[in-house]
Amino acid sequence: MSQPQTVISWIRRYIRRRRLPVALFLAIAASLILTGVSVSIYSLGGFSRFDLSRPDYEKERNQLSTAPPQKTYDVTSPIDQRAADEFLSEFDGRLNDLHAYGNFRDGGLSDEELQLVDAVPGSLQ
Amino acid sequence: MYTKKVPILLAALVFWLSPGLALAQSGSERLAIIQSKCQVAHDNLDLLRRRDLVARTNRGREYENIVKQLEAFTQRVRHNRLDAGRLGTTTQQFKIAVDQFRDAYLRYDDSLSELLQTDCRTKPDVFALKLEESRVLRAETAVSATRAEELALNYRELVATLAGPNINGAAQ
Numbered sequence: 034m035s036q037p038q039t040v041i042s043w044i045r046r047y048i049r050r051r052r053l054p055v056a057l058f059l060a061i062a063a064s065l066i067l068t069g070v071s072v073s074i075y076s077l078g079g080f081s082r083f084d085l086s087r088p089d090y091e092k093e094r095n096q097l098s099t100a101p102p103q104k105t106y107d108v109t110s111p112i113d114q115r116a117a118d119e120f121l122s123e124f125d126g127r128l129n130d131l132h133a134y135g136n137f138r139d140g141g142l143s144d145e146e147l148q149l150v151d152a153v154p155g156s157l158q
Numbered sequence: 159m160y161t162k163k164v165p166i167l168l169a170a171l172v173f174w175l176s177p178g179l180a181l182a183q184s185g186s187e188r189l190a191i192i193q194s195k196c197q198v199a200h201d202n203l204d205l206l207r208r209r210d211l212v213a214r215t216n217r218g219r220e221y222e223n224i225v226k227q228l229e230a231f232t233q234r235v236r237h238n239r240l241d242a243g244r245l246g247t248t249t250q251q252f253k254i255a256v257d258q259f260r261d262a263y264l265r266y267d268d269s270l271s272e273l274l275q276t277d278c279r280t281k282p283d284v285f286a287l288k289l290e291e292s293r294v295l296r297a298e299t300a301v302s303a304t305r306a307e308e309l310a311l312n313y314r315e316l317v318a319t320l321a322g323p324n325i326n327g328a329a330q
Contacts, residue, residue, distance in 0.1 A: 082267060083215065096212045098219060106230030112238045112320075120231050120317055124310075127227070131220050131307060135213030137266075137300035141206045142293045147199045149191055 098130065189282040196278040196285075207270050210296075214263050221256045221306060228252060228313055240320070248313045255306040262302040266295035 048055050075081055085094050110116065144150050192199065228249045235242040269292040278285035 079264065082271075083211070085211070085215065090208070093208050093212050096216075098216045101223075104226070106227065106234070108230050108233040109237050110234070112234060112240065116234070117317055117320060120227070121314065124224070124227060124314055124317075127220055127224050128307070128310065128314075131217065134216040134220070135209060136303050137210065137213065137296050141210070142289065142296055146206070147202045147289075149188070149195055149199055151187075151191055 098134075189286060192278050192282040192285055196282075199278060199285075200274060203270065203274055207267070207274070210263075210267075210270075214267075217303065218256075218260065221259070224310055225249070225253055225256065228310075231317065235320070245313065245316055245320075248309060248316060252306060252309040252313065255302065255309050259299065259302040259306055262295070262299040266292065266299045269295050 075084075081087075085097065107116075140146055228245075232242050232245045232249050235245055269288065273285065273288045273292050276285045276288055
């Protein structure tokens with residue numbers, strides 16, 4: 034018998050004698066590998082940057098809009114004035130919400146906002 | 159004549175160089191300010207990043223809701239055998255604009271991340287350069303957000319014109 038075959042038969046005998054410990058070991062190894070893969074995807078894929086459940090982001094979590102319940106739309110009924118009005122009413126509500134959110138136009142990176150300006154002589158700063 | 163021209167040329171030379179000199183002086187002053195207020199700038203950048211993350215998340219959710227609403231209404235129009243061509247096109251354009259907004263924000267957020275990792279005490283010039291890059295990318299994010307809203311408004315106008323006498327079967 035060649036050496037690889039000896040090793041394989043030894044492994045088989047070992048597994049047959051210790052089935053439960055081997056099964057537990059394989060289960061733990063598989064879960065560790067899968068956890069490693071998902072954590073890698075989380076950090077390397079950039080998803081972590083959007084995760085507001087991280088510690089130290091409580092204030093930002095409170096500023097998130099509350100997610101409304103999942104809505105299903107009627108896609109088969111006839112379209113009449115009432116349907117159009119309902120659409121426009123809901124749409125206008127969403128547009129108002131959008132306007133309330135930041136639009137990246139507030140000069141957030143200006144020198145004044147970052148306080149990269151010299152103090153005016155005589156002013157308190 | 160030669161003696162008259164020299165002062166004029168000198169004055170012209172000083173006049174031509176002075177903006178550059180002023181810029182160089184103000185540039186070096188700015189770098190000094192960046193160095194002295196490095197920690198304050200970093201703190202403000204961190205606050206801004208968090209604020210923008212909230213804006214991005216809220217906008218993203220709202221855009222998703224709008225996409226669902228537009229798709230549903232377009233499908234309903236098609237089901238009623240009305241002309242939904244422009245509605246469908248505008249919905250697709252809106253979805254593309256939303257994706258562009260997401261991509262623009264990612265580029266902007268990456269630049270902010272690099273900016274926050276730059277030590278402005280030892281490398282104020284690098285910090286100043288990266289700050290300019292971030293400003294450009296933030297402006298691009300704003301433009302893409304505006305574009306998405308404009309397309310949503312286009313859809314609204316189409317629905318508003320669809321309403322009224324054109325409802326109940328008449329094609330657009």
